Amino acid sequence: MIRDALSKATIYITLSLGGVLMLLPFIWMLLTSFKAGNEVMIMPPVWFPEKFHFENYKEAWEMAPFGRYLFNSITVTVLSTIGELITTILAAYAFSKMNFWGRDVLFAILLGTMMVPGEVLLIPNFVLLSDLGWIDQYEALIIPWTASVFAIFLLRQFFLSVPKDLSYAAKIDGCSDFRFLWTIMVPLAKPALFTIALLKAIGSWNAFLWPLIVTSSKEMRTLPVGLTAFSTEAGTVYELLMAASTMIILPMIILYIILQKYIIQGIAKAGIKG
Amino acid sequence: MKVKLNNLSMKFQDVVAVKELNLSIDKGKLVSILGPSGCGKSTTLYMIAGIYKPTDGELFFNEKLMNGLEPEHREIGMVFQNYALYPHMTVLQNIMFPLKMQKVPKRGALLRAKEMADLVQIGHLLDRKPSQLSGGQQQRTAIARALVRKPKLLLFDEPLSNLDARLRIEMREEIRRIQKELAITTIFVTHDQEEAMSISDEVLLMNEGIVQQYSPPQEMYDQPKNLFVASFLGSPPINQLKGKIFGKRIHLMETEQSIPIETEIANEDCTIAIRPEAFYIAEGDDFSLTAKVEFIEQVGRDIMAIVTIGQATLRAFLAREDQIQQDETIKLGIRKTGFHVFSSANEQNLPIRPAWDGHKN
Structure with a gap:
């Protein structure tokens, strides 16, 4: 009994320490966002501001067109997530359940592209988009991100684990390939799809480099790029930057909390194979 | 349909x-x-x-x-x-x-x-x-x-x-x-x-x-x-013995024993297949094969005797009343329905009629 409690205590204390360590930057961000300008860089550093300056948030919001940035970020995140889900579902089905000439070679090539670092593609992609006339447009922010090899791979593995008999049964029941995919496979793959969607949404929401490169006007900026507004030649206004950062990550945290429930449910369900 | x-x-x-x-x-x-x-x-x-x-x-x-x-x-x-x-x-x-x-x-x-x-x-x-x-x-x-x-x-x-x-x-x-x-x-x-x-x-x-x-x-x-x-059919599987058709008999390989038959075929290598339940303890003038009991298994209603004839090991379902003992030499009669002969060359069933008498046929 006592040994059990002791080992449990050790586990929880270790985990808590790890948790706190991971949270520290967030806590620092949150606390800094309430500080007065002169408290930010003070030596020795202080954790808590003398007075909570809630007006930092209002000021930060007004320093740049954040309403517009928010709209852009939401648009880009939602559309690229939906786009990726659609392409992933179709591609994963083709690569797992359909037989066509050159399928496996094609898939191997696709996987091979994962080895190319994203930075290498920045310039060619930029040139391509500029030739298409998409620079500083929503197309540039969304379309290159509506397909992901990793997501296809993930979902393909999931689809492969679905027994063939299920598709045979559906075929005999009079269900077309397309209908089978949407009425049987997609509901079955819910946990995998939630994972893919969440990873995509977070990645898209936090994307910085690409939006920075392909947008030039303020109207097309997304939130992470908008944060550069707080860095001026005279230095960075940290308390406002932190206030804005806090606002920006809030939606992702909420999304994560909502989806987490589904993901855990999905994993738990997948565990009890019937 | x-x-x-x-x-x-x-x-x-x-x-x-x-x-x-x-x-x-x-x-x-x-x-x-x-x-x-x-x-x-x-x-x-x-x-x-x-x-x-x-x-x-x-x-x-x-x-x-x-x-x-x-x-x-x-x-x-x-x-x-x-x-x-x-x-x-x-x-x-x-x-x-x-x-x-x-x-x-x-x-x-x-x-x-x-x-x-x-x-x-x-x-x-x-x-x-x-x-x-x-x-x-x-x-x-x-x-x-x-x-x-x-x-x-x-x-x-x-x-x-x-x-x-x-x-x-x-x-x-x-x-x-x-x-x-x-x-x-x-x-x-x-x-x-x-x-x-x-x-x-x-x-x-x-x-x-x-x-x-x-x-x-x-x-x-x-x-x-x-x-x-x-x-493929039958459990335990049918017994198999190598033999050769010669005259009006099938001679069992590596033994002195033979089985009387009627056929037009001569001089052909063959496989004799006998269902385990086709064996019985021979009586009187019944045709029989001489076998040695190696082992006896109780299988509820019947007993299963594992016997050897020459080099071959066979299984036979026998009645409990037969009261056979391990290491005993017994005379096994064969019911004609469970007896088949197949060509060794193509494994097809050969047209052969058993030509023996037994009280359980």
């Missing part, structure tokens, strides 16, 4: 899975396709279902060519080994799914689905998900789903192999009951000879993609066309 297969063949790359299969099934019959794994029995079923496209040959339902027709238009129902129920749908939704695909009006579909659920006795489980059902209940659901579109042909792909032994017997009787009640032509694939023997009107035995024999189960057991058929 009448089913006819005409030289049906299936090749996967270089492997011939099914070779020139000819088969004709009468309306309302239950036919089992039996064979060891990899013999092409499931492939045959999948070709009949339309899931595989045969590489050669023709398939007819009621004289109508089916080769190019998609599965959904073949008026068939199919039940799979792992049930293949849609896991995210309830029992009722599963059963209704084929009707939904056919755009049957909802009310009619519901009635029909419930009728089928009652037929397979799962009417009280309609709101459950497949994962909340036992294996037997899942298979009943799968049967209801297969029947709901009123198919003319019902196909089973090893439907009982995932069930435990008792449930298997219950379900196979259930399948037979439903099949007779609906008088529906049925093809049943299995690797279990007992299953095939117990429920079929006819059995098709396959090996390595080739038909070995197609006949009623009892006939297949009593009159095997070749050594494979003889050795």
Whole structure:
């Protein structure tokens, strides 16, 4: 009994320490966002501001067109997530359940592209988009991100684990390939799809480099790029930057909390194979 | 519906899975396709279902060519080994799914689905998900789903192999009951000879993609066309002895013993096959083989004696009253019905008549 409690205590204390360590930057961000300008860089550093300056948030919001940035970020995140889900579902089905000439070679090539670092593609992609006339447009922010090899791979593995008999049964029941995919496979793959969607949404929401490169006007900026507004030649206004950062990550945290429930449910369900 | 297969063949790359299969099934019959794994029995079923496209040959339902027709238009129902129920749908939704695909009006579909659920006795489980059902209940659901579109042909792909032994017997009787009640032509694939023997009107035995024999189960057991058929059916398996036909006798290899026969064949190497239950303890003037008892197993009603004749080890079912002892030398008579001789060259059953007397023939 006592040994059990002791080992449990050790586990929880270790985990808590790890948790706190991971949270520290967030806590620092949150606390800094309430500080007065002169408290930010003070030596020795202080954790808590003398007075909570809630007006930092209002000021930060007004320093740049954040309403517009928010709209852009939401648009880009939602559309690229939906786009990726659609392409992933179709591609994963083709690569797992359909037989066509050159399928496996094609898939191997696709996987091979994962080895190319994203930075290498920045310039060619930029040139391509500029030739298409998409620079500083929503197309540039969304379309290159509506397909992901990793997501296809993930979902393909999931689809492969679905027994063939299920598709045979559906075929005999009079269900077309397309209908089978949407009425049987997609509901079955819910946990995998939630994972893919969440990873995509977070990645898209936090994307910085690409939006920075392909947008030039303020109207097309997304939130992470908008944060550069707080860095001026005279230095960075940290308390406002932190206030804005806090606002920006809030939606992702909420999304994560909502989806987490589904993901855990999905994993738990997948565990009890019937 | 009448089913006819005409030289049906299936090749996967270089492997011939099914070779020139000819088969004709009468309306309302239950036919089992039996064979060891990899013999092409499931492939045959999948070709009949339309899931595989045969590489050669023709398939007819009621004289109508089916080769190019998609599965959904073949008026068939199919039940799979792992049930293949849609896991995210309830029992009722599963059963209704084929009707939904056919755009049957909802009310009619519901009635029909419930009728089928009652037929397979799962009417009280309609709101459950497949994962909340036992294996037997899942298979009943799968049967209801297969029947709901009123198919003319019902196909089973090893439907009982995932069930435990008792449930298997219950379900196979259930399948037979439903099949007779609906008088529906049925093809049943299995690797279990007992299953095939117990429920079929006819059995098709396959090996390595080739038909070995197609006949009623009892006939297949009593009159095997070749050594494979003889050795595949029966548990424990049929005893085999090497011999040579010489004059009016078959001489057993490596022994001084021989068996009297009548035949036109001379000088041919052969394999003698004798069912374990064909042996009995000889009396009086009965023809007999002399054997040494090596070991005795109690198997409930009978005893099983493991005996040697020369170098060969044989199994014999004997009566308990025979009171044989280990290491004893016994005289074994042979009932003519369980005695077969096959050519060593091509393993075909040879035209040979036993020519001995025994009081148990």
